[in-house]
Amino acid sequence: MTLTRRQFLRRSAMAGSGFVLATWLPELAFGADPLEADGFEPNLFVRISPDDTVTLTVIRHEMGQGVRTLLPMILADELDADWSTIRIEQAVTGPKWEGIRLHTSGSGSSRGTFDGLRKAGAMAREMLVAAAAATWGVPAASCRTDAGHVIHGPGGRRASYGALCVSAARQTRPDAPRLKAPEEFRFIGKSMKRIDGHDIVTGRARYGMDVRVPGMIFASIERAPVLGAKLVRYDDAAVLRMPGVIRTLPVRSGIQHGVAVIATDTYAAMRARAALEITWDRGRHATFDSDRFEAELDGWLERATYKVRHEGDAEAALAAAARRHEATYTFPFQAHAPLEVMNCTADVRADEAEIWAPTQTQHRSMEQAVKVTGLPEERIRIHAIMMGGAFGRRLFADYVAESCDLSKAIGRPVQLVWTREDEMRHGYFQPCTAQGFAGGLDADGRLVALRHRATSSPLTIYDIHAGRDLYGETPLPAPEPESFESGQSPWGAYDNPYAIPNLRVDAASVPSPVPHGPWRAVEYPSTVWGRESFLDELARLAGADPLRFRLELLAGGVREVGPFRIDGARLARVLELAAEKAGWGTPFAAGGRMRGRGIAASVYHAGSYIAQVAEVSLARDLSDVRVERIVCAIDCGRMLHPEGVIGQAESGITWGLSYTFGGRMDFRGGRAVARGYQDFAVVRMRDMPPVEFHAVPSVERPGGFGEHPVPMTAPAIANAIHDAAGIRVRRLPITPDALRAARRG
Amino acid sequence: MATYRITVNGRPHTVDVEPDTPLLWVLRDALQLTGTKYGCGEGVCGACVVHESGQALRACMVTAAAADGRRFTTIEGLGADALHPVQQAWLDEDVAQCGYCQPGMIMTAAALLAGNPAPTDTQIDEAMSDAVCRCGTYNRMRAAIRRAAAEMRRR
Numbered sequence: 001m002t003l004t005r006r007q008f009l010r011r012s013a014m015a016g017s018g019f020v021l022a023t024w025l026p027e028l029a030f031g032a033d034p035l036e037a038d039g040f041e042p043n044l045f046v047r048i049s050p051d052d053t054v055t056l057t058v059i060r061h062e063m064g065q066g067v068r069t070l071l072p073m074i075l076a077d078e079l080d081a082d083w084s085t086i087r088i089e090q091a092v093t094g095p096k097w098e099g100i101r102l103h104t105s106g107s108g109s110s111r112g113t114f115d116g117l118r119k120a121g122a123m124a125r126e127m128l129v130a131a132a133a134a135t136w137g138v139p140a141a142s143c144r145t146d147a148g149h150v151i152h153g154p155g156g157r158r159a160s161y162g163a164l165c166v167s168a169a170r171q172t173r174p175d176a177p178r179l180k181a182p183e184e185f186r187f188i189g190k191s192m193k194r195i196d197g198h199d200i201v202t203g204r205a206r207y208g209m210d211v212r213v214p215g216m217i218f219a220s221i222e223r224a225p226v227l228g229a230k231l232v233r234y235d236d237a238a239v240l241r242m243p244g245v246i247r248t249l250p251v252r253s254g255i256q257h258g259v260a261v262i263a264t265d266t267y268a269a270m271r272a273r274a275a276l277e278i279t280w281d282r283g284r285h286a287t288f289d290s291d292r293f294e295a296e297l298d299g300w301l302e303r304a305t306y307k308v309r310h311e312g313d314a315e316a317a318l319a320a321a322a323r324r325h326e327a328t329y330t331f332p333f334q335a336h337a338p339l340e341v342m343n344c345t346a347d348v349r350a351d352e353a354e355i356w357a358p359t360q361t362q363h364r365s366m367e368q369a370v371k372v373t374g375l376p377e378e379r380i381r382i383h384a385i386m387m388g389g390a391f392g393r394r395l396f397a398d399y400v401a402e403s404c405d406l407s408k409a410i411g412r413p414v415q416l417v418w419t420r421e422d423e424m425r426h427g428y429f430q431p432c433t434a435q436g437f438a439g440g441l442d443a444d445g446r447l448v449a450l451r452h453r454a455t456s457s458p459l460t461i462y463d464i465h466a467g468r469d470l471y472g473e474t475p476l477p478a479p480e481p482e483s484f485e486s487g488q489s490p491w492g493a494y495d496n497p498y499a500i501p502n503l504r505v506d507a508a509s510v511p512s513p514v515p516h517g518p519w520r521a522v523e524y525p526s527t528v529w530g531r532e533s534f535l536d537e538l539a540r541l542a543g544a545d546p547l548r549f550r551l552e553l554l555a556g557g558v559r560e561v562g563p564f565r566i567d568g569a570r571l572a573r574v575l576e577l578a579a580e581k582a583g584w585g586t587p588f589a590a591g592g593r594m595r596g597r598g599i600a601a602s603v604y605h606a607g608s609y610i611a612q613v614a615e616v617s618l619a620r621d622l623s624d625v626r627v628e629r630i631v632c633a634i635d636c637g638r639m640l641h642p643e644g645v646i647g648q649a650e651s652g653i654t655w656g657l658s659y660t661f662g663g664r665m666d667f668r669g670g671r672a673v674a675r676g677y678q679d680f681a682v683v684r685m686r687d688m689p690p691v692e693f694h695a696v697p698s699v700e701r702p703g704g705f706g707e708h709p710v711p712m713t714a715p716a717i718a719n720a721i722h723d724a725a726g727i728r729v730r731r732l733p734i735t736p737d738a739l740r741a742a743r744r745g
Numbered sequence: 746m747a748t749y750r751i752t753v754n755g756r757p758h759t760v761d762v763e764p765d766t767p768l769l770w771v772l773r774d775a776l777q778l779t780g781t782k783y784g785c786g787e788g789v790c791g792a793c794v795v796h797e798s799g800q801a802l803r804a805c806m807v808t809a810a811a812a813d814g815r816r817f818t819t820i821e822g823l824g825a826d827a828l829h830p831v832q833q834a835w836l837d838e839d840v841a842q843c844g845y846c847q848p849g850m851i852m853t854a855a856a857l858l859a860g861n862p863a864p865t866d867t868q869i870d871e872a873m874s875d876a877v878c879r880c881g882t883y884n885r886m887r888a889a890i891r892r893a894a895a896e897m898r899r900r
Binding site for chain 2: 066196209212244270417654688
């Protein structure tokens with residue numbers, strides 16, 4: 001369609017700027033003609049103003065992975081924009097996003113938007129070219145674009161995008177704009193500086209907790225002392241006499257019950273909590289103990305009745321194997337522990353609401369906001385604010401629900417701020433699991449059979465989110481019989497990348513009173529910890545080099561595993577590259593500390609292939625273990641932002657080091673033990689070894705990367721410890737005491 | 746409530762707060778200076794580091810009463826005119842990921858370099874290891890501190 005100039009100007013005025021073009025993501029094409037869109041709403045990715053400003057809308061959520069830079073790079077590249085004129089807007093919820101989830105998970109931001117955003121940029125560019133060509137009376141094919149300008153012919157006649165935006169809006173939207181050949185990319189593949197970088201280093205970057213709204217007050221919630229305790233009654237007389245306190249309210253909209261103190265400032269609310277006198281019904285989980293839970297997982301492995309993946313006849317092959325070996329690995333409960341605690345600012349009024357949420361999911365935040373406020377979705381606006389870390393924690397909108405609940409009750413804008421202790425004890429945690437393996441070698445030392453039994457506890461956030469009470473009278477239903485296989489779960493067990501002639505993977509679903517949700521890399525940390533450690537055990541049993549042993553299992557090339565095409569050659573290549581760069585097989589200097597190397601590899605959803613070699617040294621009396629170096633080899637398909645990939649790899653390895661040597665979340669008496677970083681240890685600067693990265697050049701599709709480097713670090717280190725000291729660790733974290741216990745067997 | 750006079754980034758302020766209110770919350774809630782971050786409130790994480798006479802201190806561990814009459818610099822005041830060399834080095838080394846801990850880290854690093862223009866890696870680690878970056882940007886921070894130190898010596 002064509003807009004008259006008058007219509008155009010009117011709509012421009014409504015939007016405050018010029019040419020607007022909608023496009024789509026693979027998830028959905030917009031049905032309506034974008035130029036018919038009611039006003040110039042921000043459901044559109046590209047907006048070009050007469051002053052040449054190019055405004056790009058970001059629909060994924062910034063938690064440090066760099067999407068607010070990367071997604072605009074993709075758009076700007078196909079648009080041939082001038083990077084210095086780019087402005088970024090974060091999408092706000094609204095009807096225009098119907099069918100597109102404003103949601104960030106599963107390392108899917110680049111994978112999920114790459115094609116759609118390229119098309120969005122290319123479409124805008126073609127319409128600008130058509131506008132210039134029409135204006136000049138020349139064929140569009142004789143025009144080119146560069147840095148925000150359309151340029152014609154050898155004479156180099158130029159028009160800026162801003163100058164063309166009125167006539168560009170009259171052009172027909174191309175259905176299939178020409179996309180660039182990779183060699184034409186200007187931004188994709190370059191390490192553009194973070195768009196938010198300057199704001200971050202100057203303290204101007206605004207996170208959820210930094211939101212300030214006129215008239216706002218603050219809230220802090222005293223929460224259930226043990227898992228599932230119910231609020232019976234409370235006495236707030238002493239609290240109400242404390243400075244700054246406005247009122248108190250019971251809260252039942254989050255994971256655990258609580259009592260909110262609402263005050264004039266954050267610290268007044270936090271301070272007054274101690275004066276609450278609350279009576280709890282402690283419920284049936286008040287004796288829950290994580291050591292006992294972990295010890296009972298062995299029994300659950302015997303009852304692993306859910307089919308995950310069966311190929312060949314593993315039981316028969318194990319029975320006939322020349323040599324057999326069995327071992328069980330456990331992975332403890334873990335907390336996300338992002339540095340910014342959970343918080344949310346909500347302004348719920350009688351007929352509308354506005355919410356500022358540091359969230360990975362405006363989509364799920366909206367579900368919670370609708371449920372709690374009773375308002376229809378179109379009366380609620382949710383702004384996604386930058387997050388001070390998320391790692392999966394902010395996929396659940398419990399804190400959004402709580403803040404809406406409080407604002408609705410009190411009729412004022414409220415910022416709810418958790419304390420560090422709230423954050424540690426009332427998250428939703430990585431489940432504690434066991435991975436039981438049995439392997440069979442033939443007479444030549446080849447792996448002919450592998451049985452993998454995994455325990456799994458449901459990610460209960462989805463139940464809680466759907467309104468099912470984790471602590472209700474009726475237990476949550478057991479998973480459907482087919483659910484593991486059809487859900488390709490557990491990740492890392494289902495999509496075991498090695499070609500093993502007889503493979504049997506089964507799972508047990510273990511009920512747990514602990515709220516569980518996705519943690520960075522979800523199920524891969526636990527399954528890959530077991531799998532890659534056990535392969536090392538089998539290699540040593542076979543008398544084989546652990547690298548060679550893996551390479552032989554990857555010789556088959558591409559393997560179809562359910563929906564995944566896993567390329568053994570790509571995994572082999574990163575294993576070889578990591579080994580080569582780490583000096584695999586070269587001797588250490590004699591004397592002094594015990595030294596060794598270990599290797600581990602994995603593939604995340606058949607997207608990115610990563611191998612790591614860890615080099616460790618240990619004191620001979622096992623009083624300390626040190627990681628001397630980690631070498632990481634990466635094939636993540638086309639690298640859209642190389643520094644971003646390496647940054648995520650550094651981050652993932654640090655995450656891995658933290659759970660290898662540091663924190664685990666224990667529960668005693670129904671309560672999470674750790675209350676802060678003083679007792680949930682995470683890596684500090686002094687703990688960081690040198691880490692090296694080596695990438696395999698690739699033109700494959702982007703594979704995603706935010707979580708992928710996490711799972712190999714722990715098994716690579718454990719394998720290196722075995723190489724150095726002959727000690728096999730099967731439980732985390734690795735401490736001197738654990739090493740001595742493992743040596744005693 | 747009591748009245749305290751606190752100078753922040755060269756500007757004198759008069760605040761009416763409870764005596765036990767930590768400086769962190771005076772900055773964030775009373776003075777609207779939100780660059781200083783809350784991470785733990787008990788001196789464990791280092792997200793709230795500010796300067797007093799060039800020395801790093803944790804704003805969560807200083808009460809308003811104790812802060813009375815004192816002068817502090819926050820991240821907003823560190824590179825008020827032009828970026829401090831530590832801030833510039835942070836950008837050059839692409840340090841930040843989520844960025845939430847970075848104001849505290851930058852203030853800690855700037856205080857280190859103010860007292861020791863050529864720190865060894867061990868000294869850098871000692872100065873920085875009381876602080877938490879859950880994203881794991883430690884190796885880049887170390888590189889940025891070395892870079893900033895070299896730049897400051899050159900000037």
